[in-house]
Amino acid sequence: MASYIQARFFNRQVDDSCPANRLMISKRRTRNAHVACAQLLPMENTPNSRKLDLNKPMMGTQQVPINVPAIISGKFGRFGGKFVPETLIACLKELEAEFNWALEDPEFQNELQTALRDYIGRETPLYFAERLTNHYKNEDGHGPEIYLKREDLNHCGAHKLNNAIAQAMIAKRMGLKSVVAATGAGQHGVATAAACAKLSLECTVFMGISDMEKQNSNVLLMKLLGAEVKGVEGNFKDASSQAIREWVGNLQTTYYLTGTVVGPHPCPSMVREFQSVIGKETRRQAMEKWGGKPDVLLACVGSGSNALGIFHEFIGDEDVRLIGVEAAGFGLDSGKHAATLARGEVGVYHGAMSYLLQDEEGQIIGPHSIGVGLEYPGVSPELSFLKDTGRAEFYSATDEEAVEAYKRLSRIEGIIPSLEASHALAFLEKLCPTLPSGTKVIVNCSGRGDKDAATVLNYQQYSM
Amino acid sequence: MWQRPDSYGRFGKFGGKYVPETLMHALSELESTFNSLKDDPDFQNELAGILKDYVGRETPLYFSERLTEHYRHPNGEGPHIYLKREDLNHTGAHKINNAIGQVFLAKHLGKKRIIAETGAGQHGVATATVCARFGLQCLTYMGAQDMERQALNVFRMRLLDAEVRAVHSRTATLKDATSEAIRDWVANVETTHYILGSVAGPYPYPMMVREKEAMEKWGGKPDVLVACVGEGSDAMGLFDDFIKDKDVRLIGVEAAGLGLDSGKHAATLTKGEVGVLHGTMSYLLQDDDGQIIEPHSISAGLDYPGVGPEHSFLKEKGRAEYYSVTDEEALEAFKRLSRLEGIIPALETSHALAYLEKLSPTLANGTKVVVNCSGRGDKDVQTAIKYLKV
Numbered sequence: 063m064a065s066y067i068q069a070r071f072f073n074r075q076v077d078d079s080c081p082a083n084r085l086m087i088s089k090r091r092t093r094n095a096h097v098a099c100a101q102l103l104p105m106e107n108t109p110n111s112r113k114l115d116l117n118k119p120m121m122g123t124q125q126v127p128i129n130v131p132a133i134i135s136g137k138f139g140r141f142g143g144k145f146v147p148e149t150l151i152a153c154l155k156e157l158e159a160e161f162n163w164a165l166e167d168p169e170f171q172n173e174l175q176t177a178l179r180d181y182i183g184r185e186t187p188l189y190f191a192e193r194l195t196n197h198y199k200n201e202d203g204h205g206p207e208i209y210l211k212r213e214d215l216n217h218c219g220a221h222k223l224n225n226a227i228a229q230a231m232i233a234k235r236m237g238l239k240s241v242v243a244a245t246g247a248g249q250h251g252v253a254t255a256a257a258c259a260k261l262s263l264e265c266t267v268f269m270g271i272s273d274m275e276k277q278n279s280n281v282l283l284m285k286l287l288g289a290e291v292k293g294v295e296g297n298f299k300d301a302s303s304q305a306i307r308e309w310v311g312n313l314q315t316t317y318y319l320t321g322t323v324v325g326p327h328p329c330p331s332m333v334r335e336f337q338s339v340i341g342k343e344t345r346r347q348a349m350e351k352w353g354g355k356p357d358v359l360l361a362c363v364g365s366g367s368n369a370l371g372i373f374h375e376f377i378g379d380e381d382v383r384l385i386g387v388e389a390a391g392f393g394l395d396s397g398k399h400a401a402t403l404a405r406g407e408v409g410v411y412h413g414a415m416s417y418l419l420q421d422e423e424g425q426i427i428g429p430h431s432i433g434v435g436l437e438y439p440g441v442s443p444e445l446s447f448l449k450d451t452g453r454a455e456f457y458s459a460t461d462e463e464a465v466e467a468y469k470r471l472s473r474i475e476g477i478i479p480s481l482e483a484s485h486a487l488a489f490l491e492k493l494c495p496t497l498p499s500g501t502k503v504i505v506n507c508s509g510r511g512d513k514d515a516a517t518v519l520n521y522q523q524y525s526m
Numbered sequence: 527m528w529q530r531p532d533s534y535g536r537f538g539k540f541g542g543k544y545v546p547e548t549l550m551h552a553l554s555e556l557e558s559t560f561n562s563l564k565d566d567p568d569f570q571n572e573l574a575g576i577l578k579d580y581v582g583r584e585t586p587l588y589f590s591e592r593l594t595e596h597y598r599h600p601n602g603e604g605p606h607i608y609l610k611r612e613d614l615n616h617t618g619a620h621k622i623n624n625a626i627g628q629v630f631l632a633k634h635l636g637k638k639r640i641i642a643e644t645g646a647g648q649h650g651v652a653t654a655t656v657c658a659r660f661g662l663q664c665l666t667y668m669g670a671q672d673m674e675r676q677a678l679n680v681f682r683m684r685l686l687d688a689e690v691r692a693v694h695s696r697t698a699t700l701k702d703a704t705s706e707a708i709r710d711w712v713a714n715v716e717t718t719h720y721i722l723g724s725v726a727g728p729y730p731y732p733m734m735v736r737e738k739e740a741m742e743k744w745g746g747k748p749d750v751l752v753a754c755v756g757e758g759s760d761a762m763g764l765f766d767d768f769i770k771d772k773d774v775r776l777i778g779v780e781a782a783g784l785g786l787d788s789g790k791h792a793a794t795l796t797k798g799e800v801g802v803l804h805g806t807m808s809y810l811l812q813d814d815d816g817q818i819i820e821p822h823s824i825s826a827g828l829d830y831p832g833v834g835p836e837h838s839f840l841k842e843k844g845r846a847e848y849y850s851v852t853d854e855e856a857l858e859a860f861k862r863l864s865r866l867e868g869i870i871p872a873l874e875t876s877h878a879l880a881y882l883e884k885l886s887p888t889l890a891n892g893t894k895v896v897v898n899c900s901g902r903g904d905k906d907v908q909t910a911i912k913y914l915k916v
Contacts, residue, residue, distance in 0.1 A: 180586040183614040187579040193661065215582040215616060217869070219904075256868030262592065282907045286914075288865045472685045476658035477616070512904060515681045 136327025138447035204499035220509030233317035240264035246298035247435035248280025250321030255289035270297035326413030341375025366442030389431030390458035400429035480509035537839035603891035619901030632719035645700035646827035647679025654688035758834035781823030782850035792821035825873035872901030
C-alpha cells in the first residue's frame with residue numbers, strides 16, 4: 063500500500079506495468095519477500111527520490127500537532143514517515159515495538175546507563191573555553207561566553223557511540239547475531255564495531271571507497287575491533303544503500319544499525335532519542351554552572367544526529383536559539399557542497415520525506431565536504447521540520463573556514479576538534495560579533511580531530 | 527610506615543637530587559612552591575575544575591564482562607577484571623593529569639617557556655595541549671627514532687603550536703631526549719620550566735607526578751592492582767593511594783621486549799642494577815662500565831632504561847611485585863581487548879593486560895583485579911597492523 067499511496071500523493075498515475083505496483087497490488091505475501099524488497103531498492107541511474115510538486119494539492123497529509131510525540135507518529139509535520147516497500151513495514155513495526163519496550167524497561171535503562179557511564183565515559187563535561195571567549199571579545203572587552211560540550215571525550219572520540227551501544231543492546235534483546243552498518247567518516251563504523259565487540263555481535267560495516275582512503279585510520283580501527291569492512295563504489299549514500307540491501311537479504315539474523323537521524327520511522331526517532339542524552343546533560347550542567355539555560359546552541363549538521371542530540375531537549379524552550387551549520391564545501395554556488403537545508407528541495411530519500419540535494423530529474427546530487435561525516439545529500443526530517451517552522455536556523459561554512467577553525471581551537475584551547483565539529487566552530491566568526499555581551503553560547507564539540515590530521519596536512523600543502 | 531619521600535627527597539636509598547649545581551635552586555623553588563600550593567584551597571579548586579571540565583575526570587572504573595568471562599575456569603570461577611579508564615582522558619592517556627598540575631606550578635613561578643621530553647609522544651602531546659590551553663610557549667624534545675614511530679603524535683604537537691625538536695644523539699629515543707631537555711633547562715632555568723613526564727627525575731618531581739594522579743577515591747578496595755611500568759608514572763598514580771593497604775597487591779609489568787635473555791628489553795627492575803640517571807638514584811639498565819644499555823620495547827613509552835625511584839624502593843621492600851611481558855604477548859593482549867571489549871589499549875597498557883594471562887589462573891574466585899588502562903591505542907594502530915596482519 064505504501065507505494066500506492068505514495069504515487070497518489072505525488073499525483074502520478076499508478077502504473078500497472080511498474081513492477082513495484084504489480085507486486086503491491088497482488089497483495090500476496092510471498093516467502094521470497096526479502097528478494098522482492100531488494101528489487102525495490104534504489105538502483106543506479108534511476109530516480110531514487112521523488113520530487114514533491116508544491117503546486118498540486120497535497121492529499122493524505124495530516125498536520126501532526128507539535129506536542130504529539132514523534133516517537134509514536136514518525137512524522138514531523140509533513141516530513142519523516144515510512145516510504146518503504148510493503149514487506150519492510152513489518153520489520154520496522156517490530157523494531158518500533160522493541161524500541162518502545164526498551165525505553166520502558168528499567169533493566170534495559172539500567173544497563174544502558176551503566177554502559178554510558180563506565181564504557182563511554184559520560185557525562186561529558188560542559189567546558190568553559192576561556193581563551194576562545196577572549197578571542198571573540200571586542201575592543202571593549204565585551205563578547206559572548208563560549209562553552210564546549212565535550213562529546214570528543216567519549217570512548218571512540220565522537221557522539222556516535224551514544225546511539226551505537228543502545229541499538230546494539232536492542233539487537234541483542236531481539237536475539238539477532240549480527241549487525242550491519244554504513245559509515246561516512248568512519249566514526250559510526252568504529253562506534254558500531256566497538257559496541258559489537260563488547261556485546262559479542264558480528265559486525266559488517268559498509269563504507270564508500272573514497273571515504274576509506276580519506277579516513278584510513280578509522281578503517282584500521284574497525285578491523286582491529288573485529289569488524290569486517292566492505293568497500294562500496296561512491297560514498298556514504300551508496301554505502302547506506304548497500305547496507306540496507308544486506309539487511310533486507312538477512313532479516314532473520316541481522317540488525318541494521320543506523321547511525322543517524324534519517325531513514326524510515328522509527329530510525330530517526332530512535333537515534334534522536336539515544337543522542338538526546340547530550341541535551342539532557344547540557345540542561346543540567348548549564349543550571350549548575352550559571353543557574354540558567356544556554357542562549358544559543360550551535361552544532362554542525364550532516365544528517366543531523368549530533369545537532370538533534372543537543373537541540374531536542376530545548377525545542378520547547380523558545381528563548382534558546384538553535385543554530386545548525388552545514389557544509390558549504392567549495393562554496394554554495396560551486397555545486398560542490400553538502401548544504402541540504404540551504405540548497406535542497408523536499409523529496410523522499412532512504413525511506414523518509416525530507417530536504418535533499420537533487421536535480422531536476424530527481425537524481426541525487428553528490429555532496430562534497432572536507433568533513434566526510436557531513437557529506438550526505440539528505441538531512442534529518444526533524445531538522446527539516448524545525449527549519450520550515452522557523453524554530454531552528456541553518457547556515458553553512460566552507461572547507462576553508464572549517465580548516466581555519468580546526469587549527470584555531472587546537473592552538474587556542476589545546477583541543478583538536480573533528481573537521482565536522484569545526485564547521486560549527488567556524489560559524490562563531492560570523493555569529494559572535496552579533497551577540498550581546500555575556501550571551502551563553504554552547505557549541506557541540508561532536509568529535510575529536512585526530513582522524514583528520516592527515517587531511518588537514520594535505521589541505522595545507524595543496525593550498526600553498 | 528615511611529615518609530614518601532623523606533626530607534632529602536629519598537625513598538630509602540633511592541631518589542635524591544643528583545643534578546648540576548645550577549639546577550639546585552630551581553628544584554628547591556619548585557619544591558617549596560609545590561608544597562605551598564598543594565594545601566591551598568584556591569589552587570586545588572582551580573585544578574579540580576580543569577581536571578573535570580577540560581581533562582574529563584573522573585575516569586570510570588569499568589567492569590570488563592567479556593574479559594572476566596575469558597579468564598573464567600571451566601567450573602565458572604575466576605577473578606573479576608576492572609579497567610581504570612585513563613584512556614578516556616583528553617589526549618588519550620594519563621599523562622595530562624601531571625602536565626596540568628605542573629603548568630599551574632609554572633604559571634605561579636612566572637615562567638613563560640615550557641620544555642618537555644617525550645617517548646611515545648603522549649607526554650609531548652599532553653604538554654603541548656596544556657601549553658596551548660594556558661598560552662605558554664612549548665618545546666618538546668623527542669628522539670628521532672621515536673618521531674618516526676609516532677608520526678601522528680608529532681603532527682598533533684605541531685598543530686597545538688608546540689615546537690618538536692628531534693634528538694639524534696645515541697639511540698635517539700626517550701633517554702636521549704630527556705638528557706637534551708635537562709641540558710636546555712640548565713641553560714635557561716630563569717625563564718623555563720621543565721615538565722618532566724615521568725616519576726624518574728630529581729626530587730621533587732617524583733612526588734609531584736604521583737600526587738596529581740591519585741586524585742579520586744575508590745568506592746571499595748581492590749585486591750590486586752596491575753599497571754605497566756616504563757619509567758613508572760602510570761603505575762605510581764594507581765598504586766599511590768594503596769601503598770599503606772597491605773591487603774592490596776601491587777603488580778608492575780615491564781617490557782621484556784624480545785625476551786629477557788635477548789638483551790633487547792626494557793625490564794629495568796628485573797634485570798637492572800642501582801645507579802644514577804637523570805638526576806635520581808634508582809635501578810637502571812647499565813653494563814659493567816656503568817654505560818646505559820639501550821633498551822628495547824615495541825612500545826615507545828616503555829622503552830626507557832631507568833625507572834622511578836619509588837618503584838625501586840617498593841621492589842626492595844617487597845611491597846610491590848614486578849614482572850615482565852614480551853612484545854609478542856603485548857600485541858596479543860592489544861588484539862584481545864580490542865576484540866573482547868571494543869577498547870583499543872595503548873601498547874604500553876597492553877603489557878599490563880598481557881600479564882593477566884599468567885596472573886588470573888592463580889587468583890581465588892571473585893578476586894577484584896583493577897588494571898590501569900593507561901592510554902588508548904589509536905597511536906599504535908600502524909604498528910599493530912604491521913605485526914598482527916589484520
